[in-house]
Amino acid sequence: MSKILDHTDRIAPTAQPPQSDRRSFLKKASFAGATGALALTGLLDVAAAKTGARNLTSRGHDHDDYRDDDKELRQEDIDILVAAEIAEALAVTTYSNIINTAPFFGRIPNDDQGYLLGALQEEMSHYALEQSVTDKPSPFTSFFYPKDMFASAQTTLNTLVTLEDAFIAAYLVGVRNFSSTRLRVTAARIMGIESDHRTLARVIGPDVAAQDGGPIATITGAQGVAESVAPPNNNGYERTLCWTRIEQAVEALTPFVDITAAKAAGFDVSKSFPFEPFTPKLPNPLGDFISFKGC
Numbered sequence: 001m002s003k004i005l006d007h008t009d010r011i012a013p014t015a016q017p018p019q020s021d022r023r024s025f026l027k028k029a030s031f032a033g034a035t036g037a038l039a040l041t042g043l044l045d046v047a048a049a050k051t052g053a054r055n056l057t058s059r060g061h062d063h064d065d066y067r068d069d070d071k072e073l074r075q076e077d078i079d080i081l082v083a084a085e086i087a088e089a090l091a092v093t094t095y096s097n098i099i100n101t102a103p104f105f106g107r108i109p110n111d112d113q114g115y116l117l118g119a120l121q122e123e124m125s126h127y128a129l130e131q132s133v134t135d136k137p138s139p140f141t142s143f144f145y146p147k148d149m150f151a152s153a154q155t156t157l158n159t160l161v162t163l164e165d166a167f168i169a170a171y172l173v174g175v176r177n178f179s180s181t182r183l184r185v186t187a188a189r190i191m192g193i194e195s196d197h198r199t200l201a202r203v204i205g206p207d208v209a210a211q212d213g214g215p216i217a218t219i220t221g222a223q224g225v226a227e228s229v230a231p232p233n234n235n236g237y238e239r240t241l242c243w244t245r246i247e248q249a250v251e252a253l254t255p256f257v258d259i260t261a262a263k264a265a266g267f268d269v270s271k272s273f274p275f276e277p278f279t280p281k282l283p284n285p286l287g288d289f290i291s292f293k294g295c
Helices: 002-008 026-032 034-051 075-101 103-107 110-134 153-177 181-207 246-256 259-264
Strands: 142-146 218-220 226-228 267-274
Touching: 075 110, 075 142, 075 153, 075 181, 075 246, 075 267, 103 110, 110 181, 142 153, 142 246, 153 181, 153 218, 153 246, 181 218, 246 259, 259 267
Parallel strands: none
Antiparallel strands: 142 267, 218 226
16 A cells, blocks of 8 residues: 555645535536636636747647647637646546545555556646646646545545546547647547546446445446446447537536535535646556657
């Protein structure tokens, strides 16, 4: 156990929230977070304005990566990238707190622990890549969560799968709307990893110890339906959540960053959890970013 935690010793633990009942929340958030979503969308506009049009060949990558696809970022590209940074900062915060504060983490098998540790490194790598393109950090550096998050394995896995559902759908918006091939391909590459995370989060359910409420047989994701964990890879095609604009992803994630929307969605607003960035170490160089070509 101590050997595993050595890989995340730069992530400081944070306080656990009190126990309370919490189930599906993303569908509620789409209604509860309207005001906060408008504020968040405005903040994205400010962040995008500060970033400005940027030519990716100035970011230190090989010019051959872009060929005839070499052009400046458009406004929508920047909006998607800034929203993705927020999502990845939220993902890093979620995984680090599962590892460092969730009681059930120490009682799941070592391979499940290894998945969560690997996912943390991958999400941080995604954040670092996106920040390297925008040249700006996430405009949000602390997050709210549903009541009983991290204390309850069921709530934690429901929330984790819900977030991964949202991340998959958000990156598919990038595949749909990014202006360049290099960004669309990169969004697809990241989306594939988020899909891995969703499946592996569902693998953990049956491995949760009895004292932590396990084994967990169903997990509720973004669509608010309790789905059997068997099989854990229960998608034939990735779910788009019918999102076609990045503003839809922003609205869904607003309760995690805006206290008014968090209250309306029934989140625990007595504390927030800080995003603590670090230098990621991916498990295999064959799976590293390498370049915008991917090779």
